[in-house]
Amino acid sequence: xxxxxxxxPGPLVxxxxxxxxxxQGSLDSITFGEGSALxxxxxxxxxxxxxxxxxxxxxxKHAWTPVDGRLLSVTDLMVEFRTREGVAHAINGVSFxxxxxxxxxxxxxxxxxxxxxxxxxxxxxxxxxxxxxxxxVEYCGVDLLRLAEKSRRHVRGAQISMIFQDALSSLNxxxxxxxxxxxxxxxxxGMNKTDALEKAVGLMERVRIPAARERVKxxxxxxxxxxxxxxxxxxxxxxxxxxxxxxxxxxxLDVTVQAQIMDLLKELQDESGMGLILITHDLGVVANxxxxxxxxxxxxxxxxxxxxxxxAEPRHPYTIGLLESVPRLDSKLGETLPAIGGLxxxxxxxxxGCPFNPRCRFAVEKCWTGTPPPLTPLVDDDSRATACxxxxxxxxxxxxxxxxxxxxx
Amino acid sequence: xxxxxxxxARDLVKHYPIKTGIIRRTTGHVRAVDGVSFxxxxxxxxxxxxxxxxxxxxxxxxxxxLEEPTSGSVTFEGVxxxxxxxxxxxxxxxxxxxxxxxxxxxxxxxxxxxxIVGEPFDIHPSVAPKGSRRRKVQELLDLVGLNPEHINxxxxxxxxxxxxxxxxxxxxxxxxxxxxxxxxxxxxDVSVQAQVVNLLEQLQKDLGLAYxxxxxxxxxxxxxxxxxxxxxxxxIVELGDETQIYDHPIHPYTQALLSAVPVPDPSxxxxxxxxxxxxxxxSPANPPSGCRFHTRCWLAQTLCPLAADGSxxxxxxxxxxxxxxxxxDDGAGSHExxxxxxxxxEA
Ligand SMILES: Nc1ncnc2c1ncn2[C@@H]1O[C@H](COP(=O)(O)OP(=O)(O)OP(=O)(O)O)[C@@H](O)[C@H]1O
Ligand SMILES: Nc1ncnc2c1ncn2[C@@H]1O[C@H](COP(=O)(O)OP(=O)(O)O)[C@@H](O)[C@H]1O
Ligand code: SF4
Ligand code: SF4
Ligand SMILES: [Mg+2]
Ligand SMILES: [Mg+2]
Numbered sequence: 001x002x003x004x005x006x007x008x009p010g011p012l013v014x015x016x017x018x019x020x021x022x023x024q025g026s027l028d029s030i031t032f033g034e035g036s037a038l039x040x041x042x043x044x045x046x047x048x049x050x051x052x053x054x055x056x057x058x059x060x061k062h063a064w065t066p067v068d069g070r071l072l073s074v075t076d077l078m079v080e081f082r083t084r085e086g087v088a089h090a091i092n093g094v095s096f097x098x099x100x101x102x103x104x105x106x107x108x109x110x111x112x113x114x115x116x117x118x119x120x121x122x123x124x125x126x127x128x129x130x131x132x133x134x135x136x137v138e139y140c141g142v143d144l145l146r147l148a149e150k151s152r153r154h155v156r157g158a159q160i161s162m163i164f165q166d167a168l169s170s171l172n173x174x175x176x177x178x179x180x181x182x183x184x185x186x187x188x189x190g191m192n193k194t195d196a197l198e199k200a201v202g203l204m205e206r207v208r209i210p211a212a213r214e215r216v217k218x219x220x221x222x223x224x225x226x227x228x229x230x231x232x233x234x235x236x237x238x239x240x241x242x243x244x245x246x247x248x249x250x251x252x253l254d255v256t257v258q259a260q261i262m263d264l265l266k267e268l269q270d271e272s273g274m275g276l277i278l279i280t281h282d283l284g285v286v287a288n289x290x291x292x293x294x295x296x297x298x299x300x301x302x303x304x305x306x307x308x309x310x311x312a313e314p315r316h317p318y319t320i321g322l323l324e325s326v327p328r329l330d331s332k333l334g335e336t337l338p339a340i341g342g343l344x345x346x347x348x349x350x351x352x353g354c355p356f357n358p359r360c361r362f363a364v365e366k367c368w369t370g371t372p373p374p375l376t377p378l379v380d381d382d383s384r385a386t387a388c389x390x391x392x393x394x395x396x397x398x399x400x401x402x403x404x405x406x407x408x409x
Numbered sequence: 410x411x412x413x414x415x416x417x418a419r420d421l422v423k424h425y426p427i428k429t430g431i432i433r434r435t436t437g438h439v440r441a442v443d444g445v446s447f448x449x450x451x452x453x454x455x456x457x458x459x460x461x462x463x464x465x466x467x468x469x470x471x472x473x474x475l476e477e478p479t480s481g482s483v484t485f486e487g488v489x490x491x492x493x494x495x496x497x498x499x500x501x502x503x504x505x506x507x508x509x510x511x512x513x514x515x516x517x518x519x520x521x522x523x524x525i526v527g528e529p530f531d532i533h534p535s536v537a538p539k540g541s542r543r544r545k546v547q548e549l550l551d552l553v554g555l556n557p558e559h560i561n562x563x564x565x566x567x568x569x570x571x572x573x574x575x576x577x578x579x580x581x582x583x584x585x586x587x588x589x590x591x592x593x594x595x596x597x598d599v600s601v602q603a604q605v606v607n608l609l610e611q612l613q614k615d616l617g618l619a620y621x622x623x624x625x626x627x628x629x630x631x632x633x634x635x636x637x638x639x640x641x642x643x644x645i646v647e648l649g650d651e652t653q654i655y656d657h658p659i660h661p662y663t664q665a666l667l668s669a670v671p672v673p674d675p676s677x678x679x680x681x682x683x684x685x686x687x688x689x690x691x692s693p694a695n696p697p698s699g700c701r702f703h704t705r706c707w708l709a710q711t712l713c714p715l716a717a718d719g720s721x722x723x724x725x726x727x728x729x730x731x732x733x734x735x736x737x738d739d740g741a742g743s744h745e746x747x748x749x750x751x752x753x754x755e756a
Contacts, residue, residue, distance in 0.1 A: 109598035110569075210688075224689040225461075254460040254625065256686045259669040263685070281598060284628075284671030288678055307675045325603035327632035329670050332651060335610050337632065339603035343568050 051080075051131030054147045062151075064140040064159055064242065071139065071243050071275045072098040072121070072160075078134035079113075079120050079299075081347075088347040090116045092299040093135070095375065098243060098275040105278045105286040105307075107322075108296030111344060114279045115165060117296075118245045121277075122162055123152045139243070158188060161241035163232050165248045165279075170232070171220040177231050178204070178216030184238040203234040207264060226257035230264065237268060244269075245277040250285065262289055283326050287311055295319050298345050298355040301375050305384040314400045315378065316386045317360045323403040354389070362396050364389070415619055416449040416472070416505075416587055421481035423467050427694060439694045441467040443643035444481075446734070449587065454613065454620040456634030456651075458627055458666070460690050464643040465623045466510075469591045472621060473507050474498070485587075503533055506585040508576045510592035515576060516564040522575055523560040526550065529582040536583055549578040553608060570601035574608065581612060589621045594629060606633055627670050631655050639663045642693055642701040645734055649744030657739040657753055660746040661708035664754050682754060700748065703727040708750060724749070 079091035091113050098104050106114050119125045121137050123144060137144045139160060144152060164170055172180060181203055182196035191199065197216065204212035207230040220228055229249065236244060246265065250258035266289060269276050280286060286293060286307070293310050295303045295318065303316040314320045321340040342359040351357055354367045366389050367373075375387040390396050422445075424438040442464045449455050457465050470476045472483060474490055483490040485501055493501055506529075509515040516525055527546045530537040537545040547557035553574040555567075564572055573593060580588050590609065594602040610633060612618060624630050630637060637654040639647040639662065647660040658664045665684040672681065686705050691697055697704045709723035732747045740753040 109600060226689055255627070255669040255671075256460060256666065257689065259671070259683075259685060260687075262671075282671070283599065283673040287673045287675045288671045311673065311675050322599055323673070325600050326673050327603075327606070327626075327628040329628040329631060329655065329667065329672055332631055332655075335614075336607050337603040339607055340600035341604070343570070343601070 049131075049133075051127075051133045052135075052145045054145055054149070054152065056143075056146045056151065057148045058142070058151045058154070060154060062142075062154070064142075064155075066100055066242070067141050069100045070097060071100055072277075073138040074117075074121065074135070075138070076135040077117065077120055077132070077137065079116055079125065079130060079132050081129045082131065083129050083348075086348045089350060090130070090299050090347060091120065092372075094296070094299070094301055095135075096294050096301070096304065098277060100242070100275055101269065101273045103269070103276040103278060103289055103291045105280060105290035105293045106296055107280060107283070107286050107293055109281055109344060111347075112296045113299040114296055115247055116299075118162060118247055118277070118279060121245065122156060122160060123149075124156075157184075157241065158239040159241055160243040160245065161236045161239065162245040163236045163247060163249050165251070171228060173220050176217045176219055177223065178218075181231065181234055181238060184235055188239055199238075200234075203238055204231070206237075206268070207231070207234045209234075224257075225253055226260060229253065229257075229261055233261075233264065233268070237272070237274075240272060241274060243275045243277065245279070247279045248281070249278070251280070251282070258285070265289070283322065295322070298350065299347065300355060300372065300387060301385075302356065302388070303384070303386045304375070309381070309384060312404050313397070314403055315384065315391055315397070316388050317362050317390075317396060318356050320396070320400045320403045321359070354387075362390055362393065413451045414448045415451045415486060417484040418448075418472065419446050419482045419484075421445040421468070421471055421483065422479045423464075423471055423476065424479045437694050440643050440696060441693060442471060442478075443693075443696070445640075445643075445645055447638055447645065447648060449619055449621065451586070452613070452617050452619055453635045454622050454633055456630035456637040457621060457623045457640060458625060458630050458637060459640035460666075461625065462690060462693065463640045464693070465625075465640060466591050468640075469507060469589045469621065469623055472587075472589055473505055474502070475507075499533070503529075503536070503583045504585050505587045505589065506580040506583060507589040507591065508573075508580040508593050511596055513569065513572065513596065516572060518564055521561050521563055522550070522555075522567075525564070525575060526578045526582060528579060533583055545582075546578075549582055552581070552612070553578045554604075568601070570597050570604055573597060573605050577605070577608065577612070581616065581618070584616065585618065587619045587621065589623070591623045592625070593622075595624060595626065602629070609633065627655075627667060639666065642690065642696050644701060644747065646702065646748070647744075647746040648734065649739070649746075653739055653742065653744040657741050657744075659737050659739045659744070659751040659753055660748050661706050661750075662702050663746075665707060697728070699726070699728040699730055700732050702748075708748075708752075712750060 075095045077091050077094045081088040081090055094117055096104060106117065108114050120132050125132065132145060139155060144155060178197060178200045181200035185191040185196040185199045201212050201216050204216060209215060209227060209230055250261050253261065262285065265276065278290060290307045292304065292306050294301050295316065297318050302318045314323050324338040325340055327337060340359050345351055345355055353369050354372050357363045357367045373387045373389045375385045378384045378386065421442055423442040424440050426435040427437040427439060428434065429436045445468060457468065459465055471478050478491065485504065490501060523546050526549050527542055530542060547560055550557045550560065555571060555574050567575065594605050597605060606629065613620060622630060622633055631651055634651050636650045638645045641662050647654060647658065647663045654663060658667060665686045668682055668684045684707055688705055691704055703709055703723055706727065709727045712724050713722045726749045732749050734745050734747040736743050737746050737751040
């Protein structure tokens with residue numbers, strides 16, 4: 001199922017998707033109207049250029065086949081925002097991969113670049129001011145950044161789909177939810193109204209909405225926050241994507257509902273074998289669902305590792321700090337939480353050297369000058385990588401082991 | 410009243426009328442807070458947890474008398490708060506202050522930090538006579554870890570964590586005895602959240618403040634609280650000290666809530682007891698009869714032999730009789746819970 005191709009026939013933007021001015025809606029976001037079509041077509045990377053502009057065209061019926069189970073391979077991604085205040089380097093060389101059935105968590109604090117990474121992968125970056133200025137995003141061996149917008153549209157929604165951070169406000173309040181789900185099938189598959197509505201009922205059942213058939217005509221306000229999130233998930237998986245990107249899917253929800261939604265995503269993944277990219281700042285959620293973790297800070301990956309080893313022995317000072325600073329549910333520790341002092345850097349004025357240096361308790365001379373440390377595989381474990389000059393320093397490793405026990409010292 | 414009880418809430422009720430139609434006729438009531446009683450001791454932290462909409466913020470506003478209750482009483486140092494007027498009420502207000510949830514919207518963007526933190530002095534000029542104002546405000550900024558020289562800056566020039574510190578500085582300006590913190594760290598990132606939690610604990614130690622700490626993050630609440638109240642649909646369903654609530658919960662709602670919290674430790678995956686509540690919190694405008702939790706209660710369902718076959722039946726007590734908040738055995742001692750069948754969780 002993951003490598004099936006579903007080219008989208010007919011009009012790609014439903015007429016009414018843009019009808020309401022306040023509607024930032026999902027139909028719009030999944031079919032993605034015009035917006036990102038870029039006029040220039042030479043991939044240059046400095047000055048007043050337009051970033052990477054794709055021109056390659058694929059046949060609409062291109063068969064997307066994962067290469068050895070690998071769905072996605074992002075390499076050295078660079079994104080900048082050109083604002084009046086200056087150039088904000090939001091993403092500075094991010095690389096990761098995603099396989100079938102795998103859950104990759106991108107973990108990072110507010111503003112670290114998680115959503116922008118997702119937008120670049122989806123090809124829905126806000127341009128201007130945002131530009132992809134380097135790197136590649138290969139899906140089933142094809143670099144999406146070099147694809148013409150026309151071809152990229154066949155990928156969005158049908159191959160790679162996304163649940164948005166502000167999902168709860170992105171349903172259109174004036175249309176019944178069933179209709180909004182059905183529209184996916186009408187637009188992308190050219191189905192008639194009755195068939196599309198029938199498919200919508202099926203999907204609502206798939207995301208475990210009780211009494212789906214009776215509620216297919218209900219409006220968004222008649223559903224609770226958790227139910228609306230299920231509907232957003234239904235729309236995101238409607239076309240059986242091979243990759244689902246979920247941007248903070250449970251941040252606005254209570255823990256009881258959050259647990260239901262995470263269970264649901266897991267079940268859907270087990271059913272379809274899709275790869276899941278889970279974007280979150282919640283260390284608890286990550287520990288419970290991710291296979292691998294990429295820790296992001298100031299638009300760079302600080303550490304990537306399988307979930308068990310990362311929590312058992314964080315190797316990057318930032319990861320160590322994060323794990324120390326979360327209060328634990330199962331024990332009451334000493335009175336002071338080991339907080340990371342200071343604040344994340346301003347992207348318009350990044351410190352030289354390692355971006356974490358102003359907050360790092362291990363920083364040495366080398367950290368303050370030259371280029372930031374590259375993300376490098378560990379010598380003793382090549383399934384892990386860190387971007388820190390002191391990765392093998394005994395004091396860093398020692399504190400990593402302490403942090404793993406919940407920060408008790 | 411026991412010696413060190415500083416604040417005493419008894420049967421607090423707040424119902425908001427639901428008005429419909431053109432003539433705005435009252436057609437019902439949202440029972441936001443529906444019979445809440447507890448004591449707050451001097452210098453302690455009482456945590457209040459519960460799902461969104463269960464009445465935590467309303468309770469906070471009632472304790473500040475930002476709203477009048479529908480019924481019930483709050484006694485502060487032996488004085489009945491809701492009967493005070495004029496100067497007597499103003500004096501009371503000095504002693505109970507609040508810090509709000511959202512550091513992005515709770516500060517007036519057109520005022521400088523100095524104006525914001527000094528605002529309480531406008532209402533209570535005797536605390537800081539005109540000449541000493543600026544110095545006082547700078548002391549407060551210093552106390553919460555902000556640069557006193559930034560007194561003329563505006564809120565947008567600060568980060569979220571710093572803005573929350575501004576809110577805390579304003580909250581403690583009048584040296585209150587009780588500080589109500591309504592989700593003070595919920596909008597903050599983990600690393601910054603720890604900074605603000607530490608600040609609150611330091612201030613408590615230095616100034617002897619008592620906190621009502623409202624939050625939905627159960628781990629943060631455990632860290633900071635001495636005692637914890639768990640709310641569901643306008644009522645306290647369990648009340649005990651921090652170890653009792655977290656290590657020996659006896660109310661099925663508390664047990665479900667705790668088991669839903671994802672623990673940041675992958676090696677624990679699959680080892681903890683997982684209780685999944687189905688469905689959502691019912692509307693507080695039309696709460697279930699008997700025990701309010703009965704529509705989602707996993708324990709009630711297991712208590713009825715018929716329930717196992719999916720018939721959904723529960724003991725008649727649960728749907729008919731309102732359980733009182735009373736003391737139950739918790740295996741290691743005893744504390745209060747409102748459940749006819751309160752018991753420790755067998756893992
Ligand atoms: N349209 C835009 N114009 C200018 N800067 C932007 C724009 N969108 C994002 N940025 C900047 O890019 C950086 C990364 O943003 P992003 O939204 O990816 O962060 P995030 O990690 O998802 O944070 P949050 O959890 O707060 O959403 C931020 O500094 C942000 O201010
Ligand atoms: N001014 C108001 N008018 C009507 N209903 C209100 C008002 N304030 C709060 N409520 C309702 O009271 C209930 C509890 O609200 P609140 O105390 O804000 O919950 P929370 O626990 O999320 O802080 C909710 O159902 C809310 O919608
Ligand atoms: S490179 Fe230096 S500053 Fe950066 S995380 Fe490592 S020790 Fe800290
Ligand atoms: S009284 Fe009944 S329904 Fe209420 S919590 Fe106890 S067992 Fe559950
Ligand atoms: Mg984001
Ligand atoms: Mg609230």
